[in-house]
Amino acid sequence: MDAALDWLIGPYEFTFMQRAIVVLAIISVVSGVVGTFVVHKGLAFSGDALAHSTLAGVAIAFVSGMSISLGALGAAVVTALGIAWTRDRARVSYDTAIGILFVAMFSLGVLVLSTRQSYTPDLFSFVFGDILGIARGDIVNAGVLGVLVLLFLAAFSRELLFVSYDAAMARTTGVPARFFEYAMLVVVAISVVVALKAIGIILVNAMLIIPPASASLLATSLRRIMLLSVAFALTSSVVGMHISFHAGVAASPAIVLTGCTIFLASLAVSRARRPLRMPSIAAATE
Amino acid sequence: MAELAPAPVHVAPREPLAPEHEHDGFALVVRNLAAGYPGFPPAIEGINLRVPVGELVGLIGPNGAGKSTLFKAMLGLITPIEGEVLAFGRPVAKAREQIAYMPQVEEVDWDFPVSVLDVVLMGRYKKFRPFARWSAEDREAAMAALERVQLAPYARRQVGQLSGGQRRRVLMARAIARGAGLLLLDEPFAGLDAAVQHDLVEILDGLAREGKAILVATHDLSCVANSCDEAICLNRRIIAQGPSADVLTEEVLSQTFQRHLLAVPRHGVIQVINDEHGVMSDGDGGSAEGGR
Numbered sequence: 359m360d361a362a363l364d365w366l367i368g369p370y371e372f373t374f375m376q377r378a379i380v381v382l383a384i385i386s387v388v389s390g391v392v393g394t395f396v397v398h399k400g401l402a403f404s405g406d407a408l409a410h411s412t413l414a415g416v417a418i419a420f421v422s423g424m425s426i427s428l429g430a431l432g433a434a435v436v437t438a439l440g441i442a443w444t445r446d447r448a449r450v451s452y453d454t455a456i457g458i459l460f461v462a463m464f465s466l467g468v469l470v471l472s473t474r475q476s477y478t479p480d481l482f483s484f485v486f487g488d489i490l491g492i493a494r495g496d497i498v499n500a501g502v503l504g505v506l507v508l509l510f511l512a513a514f515s516r517e518l519l520f521v522s523y524d525a526a527m528a529r530t531t532g533v534p535a536r537f538f539e540y541a542m543l544v545v546v547a548i549s550v551v552v553a554l555k556a557i558g559i560i561l562v563n564a565m566l567i568i569p570p571a572s573a574s575l576l577a578t579s580l581r582r583i584m585l586l587s588v589a590f591a592l593t594s595s596v597v598g599m600h601i602s603f604h605a606g607v608a609a610s611p612a613i614v615l616t617g618c619t620i621f622l623a624s625l626a627v628s629r630a631r632r633p634l635r636m637p638s639i640a641a642a643t644e
Numbered sequence: 645m646a647e648l649a650p651a652p653v654h655v656a657p658r659e660p661l662a663p664e665h666e667h668d669g670f671a672l673v674v675r676n677l678a679a680g681y682p683g684f685p686p687a688i689e690g691i692n693l694r695v696p697v698g699e700l701v702g703l704i705g706p707n708g709a710g711k712s713t714l715f716k717a718m719l720g721l722i723t724p725i726e727g728e729v730l731a732f733g734r735p736v737a738k739a740r741e742q743i744a745y746m747p748q749v750e751e752v753d754w755d756f757p758v759s760v761l762d763v764v765l766m767g768r769y770k771k772f773r774p775f776a777r778w779s780a781e782d783r784e785a786a787m788a789a790l791e792r793v794q795l796a797p798y799a800r801r802q803v804g805q806l807s808g809g810q811r812r813r814v815l816m817a818r819a820i821a822r823g824a825g826l827l828l829l830d831e832p833f834a835g836l837d838a839a840v841q842h843d844l845v846e847i848l849d850g851l852a853r854e855g856k857a858i859l860v861a862t863h864d865l866s867c868v869a870n871s872c873d874e875a876i877c878l879n880r881r882i883i884a885q886g887p888s889a890d891v892l893t894e895e896v897l898s899q900t901f902q903r904h905l906l907a908v909p910r911h912g913v914i915q916v917i918n919d920e921h922g923v924m925s926d927g928d929g930g931s932a933e934g935g936r
Contacts, residue, residue, distance in 0.1 A: 398756050513774035520766045523803075524752045527818075530719045530745045531769045578802040580757045 369603045377492045378556070378609070381500055382595035385553040385565060388504040390588030391511060392549040393570040394580065399522055401546060403453055404441050406563045407460035408547045411437035413467030413559055416484050421470055426484065427499050430554055434547035437463055442540040487558025487610035489599070500552045507548050514538065519580070557610045565591060568617040572624040590620050670694045671742075671826040671857030672718070677727030679717035686725055687713040690881050695826065695859050700852040702868030702888065703861040705878035706901045711861045712748075714878065715830050719745055731826055741770060744822035746815045746829040754804050754811065761799040763814050764789055767821035789821035793847060809840035816847065827851065827858045833867060845871045865892065865905070 369375045396405050412430040419429025437459055444455035471481070483491055511518065520528040521538045529535045546566070553562045573586035598613030605612075672695040680686040688710035695701050705711050716722045718729050720736045731739040744767065767789070768782040778786075790796045793813040798806070803814060812832055819827050829848075833841045845867060852858050852873070859876075862868060868875045868888055875891040877883040877900040884896045897905040905918060 394757075399753075516766075516769065516776060516778075517772070519758060519762060520769060522753065523756045523758050523763065523766070524747060526721060526747050526751055527745050527766070528769075529721055530740065530743065531766075532740050532772060533769065534772065574757070578757055578805075579759060580762075583757055 365600070365604065369600065374490045374492070375599070375603065377494070377497060378489045378599060379596070381492050381497050381556050382489070382599065382613075383592065384497070384500045384504045385556060386569075386591035386595055387588050388507055388549050388552050389565040390569050390573075390591045391584050392507060392545055393566040393591075394573070394584045394587055395518070395522065395542060396546055396566045397570040397574060399542070401543070402563070402567050403456055404438075404543060405546055405550065405566045407441065407456045407463075408434050408437055408543075408550045409554070409559050409562045410460055411463035411467075412551065412554060413485070414463040414470070415467075416481065416559075417467040417470035420481050421474065426480070427496070427551065427555065430484070431503075431548070431551045433463060433467075434551050435544055438543035438547035439540060442543045445539070446536070483558075484554060485559050486608070487556055487561060489556045489602075489609040492556060496555050500555075503548050503552045507545055507552070510541070510545060514541075518542070557613070561610050561614050564614040564617060568614070568621055569594065572617070572621040575621075575624040575628040590617065590624075594620060669697050671697050671732060672828075672859065673730045673733075674718060675728050675730070677714075677717060677729060678725040679713055679722055679727075680725060681713075681722070688717070688878070688880055691727065691878075693876055693882055693885055695857045696874070697825070697857050698852055698855045699873040700848055700858045700860065700871065701874040701876060702872035703859055703876045703878060704863070704865060704868055704900065709879045709900070711878060712830065715745075715828060715861060718828065719743070741822075742825045744819035744824040744827045746819045746827070746832055748831045748834070749808070749811055749815065752811075752815070754806075756803075758803055759799065760790070760795060760801050760803055760806070760814055761786060763803055764799075764817045764821050767818035785823060786817075786821045789817040792820055793817045809836055812836065812840070812844060816844065820847075820851065825856060827856055829858065829860045831861055831863070833862055833864055841867065865897070868892070 370379065396402060412433050415429035415431070415433025416426050417429075418424075418433075419426045440459050441456055444450070444459070445452050448455050450458075517528070517533050517538055520531075520533055521535045521542075525535045525539070549566060550562055553565050557565055569587040569590040570583060572590050573583045577583045577586050594613050594617035598616040599609055601607065601616070602609035602612040672693075674691050674693045677691040678686045678689045680688065691714060703711060703714070713722070717724050718736065720729075729736050732742050736743060761783075764786040765778050765782060768778065768785060787796060787799065790799055793816055795810060795813050795817060798810065803811065806814065816829075816832065819829065827848075832844060836844070841864070848858055848860065849871060860868075860872070869892050870888075872888050874886060875888040876885045877891060877896055879900050879902070883900045884891045894905070903918070
C-alpha cells in the first residue's frame with residue numbers, strides 16, 4: 359500500500375515534477391476544449407502545420423536572441439492567418455495550401471538553424487519537448503495564453519457554434535463568419551504554443567487530436583466531448599509522467615502513447631456498445 | 645411539332661412598380677438585379693421579382709439557372725453587380741431580423757456535435773454580443789418551432805443522428821423560430837419522399853396563411869403547381885411570374901427548362917410530364933386534358 363502511494367505521490371516531492379504537472383493541467387484544459395473544434399472541423403492537418411511552422415519563429419528568435427516563446431507565437435499566428443487566407447481565396451485545394459505553408463515555414467526554421475554550428479540544447483527542447491525543464495516563466499506564459507483562449511471561446515460560444523455548423527446562415531444573421539474562421543485558426547495556433555515547450559513541436563498536435571477524438575467516440579454532445587477530452591488529456595498526462603519518471607523514458611512520447619491507448623480503449627468501448635454511433639447509416643436507412 | 649425556340653410568353657415578367665407603391669403588401673422586392681462571381685459573366689441578370697405578404701411562392705428553374713446565386717444575392721452573401729434587394733422596404737443588411745433563411749441541406753455540417761435545440765436556437769440569433777446567452781423567450785420560441793415541425797421530443801438529440809426528413813424539419817424549425825416575416829428556403833424538398841414533402845408543404849402553407857411571405861426554390865414542378873400561390877420561373881432571367889396556374893404553361897416551361905414539359909391535371913392534382921418528343925402536344929392536347 360505504502361509502495362503504491364509512494365509510486366503515486368513520491369515524484370511530486372521534486373519541484374520540476376510539480377511544475378510539469380501544473381503546466382500539463384493547463385495544456386489539458388486548453389487542448390481538450392480547442393481540440394474538440396480541431397477534430398470536428400477537420401483542422402488536424404492545420405494543427406500539425408501550425409506546430410511545425412513554429413520552428414521558423416523559434417529559430418529566428420534563437421539566432422537573434424529574442425524570446426523563443428514569443429518567436430513561436432509569432433510564427434504560429436502568421437501561419438494561421440496564412441492558412442485562413444488561402445482557404446478563403448487561393449486557387450489550390452485547402453490541404454495543398456497547408457502542405458506548402460507547412461514546409462515553407464519548417465524549411466525557413468531549418469535554414470536559419472543551419473547558420474549555427476554548435477549543438478543547441480535549448481532549441482532541441484522545443485523540438486522534442488522538455489517537460490522537466492519547465493520554468494516558472496513558462497507556466498505563466500502558458501497560463502496567460504490559455505486563459506485568453508478560453509475567454510475568447512466562452513465569449514463567443516454562440517457564434518462559434520453557429521459558424522461551425524452553418525456558416526452561410528450565420529452570415530445572413532449578421533455573424534461576422536469570416537472573422538471567426540480566421541479567429542479559430544489563431545486560437546488553434548495559440549493552443550499549440552501553450553503546449554509547445556512541454557510537449558515539443560513534433561508531438562504537440564497529438565494533444566489537440568487524441569483526447570477529443572477519443573471523447574467523440576464515447577459522447578455526442580459538444581459539452582460532454584469537451585469535458586471528457588479534458589479528463590482524457592489529464593489522465594494521459596499524469597499516467598505518462600509517472601511512466602516517464604519511474605521507467606526513465608522521455609515524458610512527451612509516454613504521454614502521447616498513453617493517450618493513444620485511451621483512444622484504442624474508447625474505440626473498443628464504442629464498438630461494443632451499439633451501432634448507434636453510426637448516425638449516417640441510421641439516417642440512410644430511415 | 646413542339647418548338648423549342650422562345651415563343652412570346654403571355655405571362656410577362658413583372659415590371660418594377662413605381663417607387664411609391666413598391667412595398668404595398670410585398671415582403672421582398674428585387675429590382676433589376678444582376679449577380680454572379682468575379683471573372684465570370686453574370687449568372688443572373690435583369691431580375692425583377694416580388695414576394696407578397698401571406699403567400700407561398702415557388703421559384704423554379706433548371707440546374708444552373710441561377711437559383712442559388714439569386715438566393716445568395718438576395719441574402720447579401722454575394723454583392724450584386726447591379727440592382728437592389730429590399731425586404732420590407734429596407735436593404736437586406738438592415739432587415740436581417742425580418743429574414744429567415746433555410747440553406748440546402750448539404751451546406752450544413754451535420755457531423756458537428758450540436759443538438760437539435762442548439763440548431764433551432766441559432767435561428768434566434770439577433771446581435772453580436774460577447775458572453776451573451778439565450779433568453780427564456782428564445783428557448784420558448786425554439787421549442788414552439790420544434791412543436792410545429794413535430795420534432796419536440798428530439799430536442800436533445802444530436803443532429804447527426806437524424807434522418808434526411810428530420811434534418812429538413814430541424815432547418816425549417818430554425819427558420820420558423822426566427823419569427824421573421826420573410827422566409828427564403830433553398831431546395832427544402834430535394835431528395836425527400838412524397839409523404840415527408842407533403843408534411844413540409846403543409847407547414848409552409850400554414851405559415852403563409854399566418855401572413856408570412858415564403859419563397860421556396862425547388863425542382864419539384866408539381867409541388868409548385870399544386871401548393872404555391874405564385875410561381876416564378878428563372879433561367880438566368882425571370883421568364884415569368886404570377887399565379888401558379890397562369891404561369892405553368894407549356895410555353896413558359898419550355899422556355900425555362902429548354903425542353904418540352906407539360907403541366908397536366910390528373911387525379912385532381914397537376915402533374916408535370918417530361919414530353920421530350922412532343923407526343924402529348926402533337927395534335928393530341930385533348931387526350932392530355934382528358935386523362936384525369
